[in-house]
Amino acid sequence: MSSDHLYKLFFDKLLEKSEDGFVIIDENGIILDMNEQYCSFLGRERDDIIGQPIGNIITTTSMYDVLKSRHEGDNNGGIYFQPYTSDDTREDQKTYAIANRFCVFNETDELIGAMAQVKFKERALDIAEKVMKAELEFYKLEYQKDLDTAGNFGNLIGNHPGMNELRMRGMKVARTDFPVLITGETGTGKELIAKAIHLESPRRDNPLICINCGAIPHDLIEAELFGYEDGAFTGARKGGRIGKFQLANNGTIFLDEIGDLPLPMQVKLLRVLQEKEVEPIGASRPVPIDVRVISATRQNLQEMMQNGTFRSDLYYRLAVINMETLPLREHQDDILLYANNYLDELNRKYKTAISLSPAVNKCLLKYSWPGNVRELQNVIASAYASCDTEIGIINLTDLPSKIASSPEYLSLSEATGDRKLHLLMQNYEAALITEALNHHDNNVTQTAADLGIERSLLYKKMKKLHIDICREVKKTQ
Numbered sequence: 001m002s003s004d005h006l007y008k009l010f011f012d013k014l015l016e017k018s019e020d021g022f023v024i025i026d027e028n029g030i031i032l033d034m035n036e037q038y039c040s041f042l043g044r045e046r047d048d049i050i051g052q053p054i055g056n057i058i059t060t061t062s063m064y065d066v067l068k069s070r071h072e073g074d075n076n077g078g079i080y081f082q083p084y085t086s087d088d089t090r091e092d093q094k095t096y097a098i099a100n101r102f103c104v105f106n107e108t109d110e111l112i113g114a115m116a117q118v119k120f121k122e123r124a125l126d127i128a129e130k131v132m133k134a135e136l137e138f139y140k141l142e143y144q145k146d147l148d149t150a151g152n153f154g155n156l157i158g159n160h161p162g163m164n165e166l167r168m169r170g171m172k173v174a175r176t177d178f179p180v181l182i183t184g185e186t187g188t189g190k191e192l193i194a195k196a197i198h199l200e201s202p203r204r205d206n207p208l209i210c211i212n213c214g215a216i217p218h219d220l221i222e223a224e225l226f227g228y229e230d231g232a233f234t235g236a237r238k239g240g241r242i243g244k245f246q247l248a249n250n251g252t253i254f255l256d257e258i259g260d261l262p263l264p265m266q267v268k269l270l271r272v273l274q275e276k277e278v279e280p281i282g283a284s285r286p287v288p289i290d291v292r293v294i295s296a297t298r299q300n301l302q303e304m305m306q307n308g309t310f311r312s313d314l315y316y317r318l319a320v321i322n323m324e325t326l327p328l329r330e331h332q333d334d335i336l337l338y339a340n341n342y343l344d345e346l347n348r349k350y351k352t353a354i355s356l357s358p359a360v361n362k363c364l365l366k367y368s369w370p371g372n373v374r375e376l377q378n379v380i381a382s383a384y385a386s387c388d389t390e391i392g393i394i395n396l397t398d399l400p401s402k403i404a405s406s407p408e409y410l411s412l413s414e415a416t417g418d419r420k421l422h423l424l425m426q427n428y429e430a431a432l433i434t435e436a437l438n439h440h441d442n443n444v445t446q447t448a449a450d451l452g453i454e455r456s457l458l459y460k461k462m463k464k465l466h467i468d469i470c471r472e473v474k475k476t477q
Contacts, residue, residue, distance in 0.1 A: 021097070021118035027111050029054050029064055041097075041120055043090025058088055066101045066114050073102035082118065152199040156192065157341060160331030166193070166323070173321050174200035179273070181258075181318045182296040184325030187374030190296040193323065194254040203292060206251030209244050214260030221265055223281055226272075232282025245278045245289055252292045258318065259299035259310060270314045293318065328369040328376065335364055338373055342380050343394075354384060357393050367403055379403055386464075400466045401430055430465040433458070437467075 015022050021038030025031055031054050039046045042057065054061050060083050065071075082099040086092050098119040106112050153167045153174075173180055174197045182190045191210065198208040216224050223232075227243030245253060255261075261269065272278050273293065277286040295318045304310035328335065339356065347354055356364075360383075369375055383398040396404045433451070440446040448455040 021120065022115065023054070023063075023118070024113060024115050025054050025063055025067075026113040027067060029067060031057065032113065038118060041089060041118075059085055060088065062099075063101065063114055063116060066103060066116075067111065070103050070111060071101060071114075073100065082116075153196045156189070156196055157337060158331060158334045159337065160326070160334055162326045162331055163334065166326065169323060170196055171200055173197060173323065175202075176321075177201075177292055178320040179292070179318050180294045180321045180323060181301075181315075182294065182323045182325065183301075184296075184298065185327050185372055186298050187372030188325035188327060189373060190325055191254065191256060193325065194252075194256075194294045194296065197294060198252040198254075198292075201252070201292070203251050207248050208252045208254065209248040210254040210256065211244050212256045214257035218262045218265075221262070222268065225265075226268070226278045227280040229280055229282035232280070240280065240282075243278060243280060245272065245291055246280075246287060248291045249289050250291075252294060255293065255295040257297060257299075258295040259297040259301055259304060263309070263311070266311045266314050270311065270317060273314075273317045328372045332365060335369070335376065336361055338376055339364055339380055342377050343384065346381065346384050352389055352392070354387060354389065354392055354394060357395050359396050360394050360399065363396060363399060363404060402466065429461065430467060433461060433465065433467060 015033075015035035018035070019037065021041055022033075022035045023031060023038055024033040031049055031052050034046060034049050036046065039049060042049075044057065049057055054063050062080065062082065080099045080101060082097045084095050084097070086094055089095060099116050101114065101116045103114045104112055153170050156163070156167055156170070158164075158166075170193060180194075180197060182193055184190055194210070195208060198204060211224065213221065223241065223243070225243050225245055227241050227246060230238060230240045232240065272289075275286070276290065277288045279286040301310050301315055301319075305312045305315060328338075336356075343354060343356065346352070364376075364379075371378070379400060380394075382400060383394045386398040387394045433447070436447045436450050437444075440450065444455055444458060448458040451458065453461075
């Protein structure tokens, strides 16, 4: 048996078993072959099709254009949607299929014909549905992986009575399915509490989906939360997109900064909470969901309701249970616990043994921490990066100047006689540089010349003294 004959047997079996339609035409557009699946779709007998110009069989065909342009495949140029009139198919109605069309050339690059592979609408929709389901499972797994680094309430550290009460209440709340509103200042661990509630709840094996309502443009937030169907709007992704509420089905959704949600979206969210269903943009019917909602905000929603910027009916839906976090200044006894805990993490990561000096401990305790635990972590990270690892101690000079020279600490230092010379010199030098920069309208070159130092040295001093170049200094021309 020749290789050509063997090849034809394989090719014929492919055309027979494939769920797709195939058509082959010569260089003049005459149909050389069409498999039974395509013939059945068109409602024609194969013997009546072979030898006919393709335009006589499919009046809307684009294969003549493919031949004329010597097109080499839609994989390089995008998928083609082949329309059919009501007279072209057995369905007796207008429809479409997804086609991949390409020309065929011989060894001397002469055009000998073209071929099209067609996925019928039902098959295409089935594939799209499977892809969307696979995408849903992928996102669920990815979101679940994020929880591996999260902790339950046992990992919510703090020895202050207020922290103990917060933990105990959180564990009780986690056993229920009621919506929870977490309020408190920025940096107080609202997302950490939301994750702990989820991990302590019966929904722990299902997704926790987190979304920051203030970080999404207003014109995109509906699509982000509720998803959209294929072709729902200009620029919509082919196949549509699953919204965060559907991703969180049977699990928990955490809506951070809920106070930033625009009023029109507040109405839509209220309906979702009431009806327990979402309606993707462009969908013909709503999708039922089973989701626990945890929200959080740094804003005063009571004042926003009075001002008309937050709906009271939505508030009472979200705040069935209200939990308020503690600012760090209200449990100062935990400051060193948090600082050393984060420093231990850095030591384990980088295999070091850095510790805080007594003076640094005293300074950290006296600072007011307007940015709360998040600010404390940033300060420790900055000091860790600045300190001398050979000495193994974080000293006052390693702290940002706003911490080491804070009024709270300086007043303590004066009262105890512990105000160090290097701190005085550091503050004085920072003041001189800042004054010179202001005098020269933030021109670094002129400032360096005025101070009698090289510009590179001035940059080093500014970095050491934590004079913010992005804010204080304009680039020189």
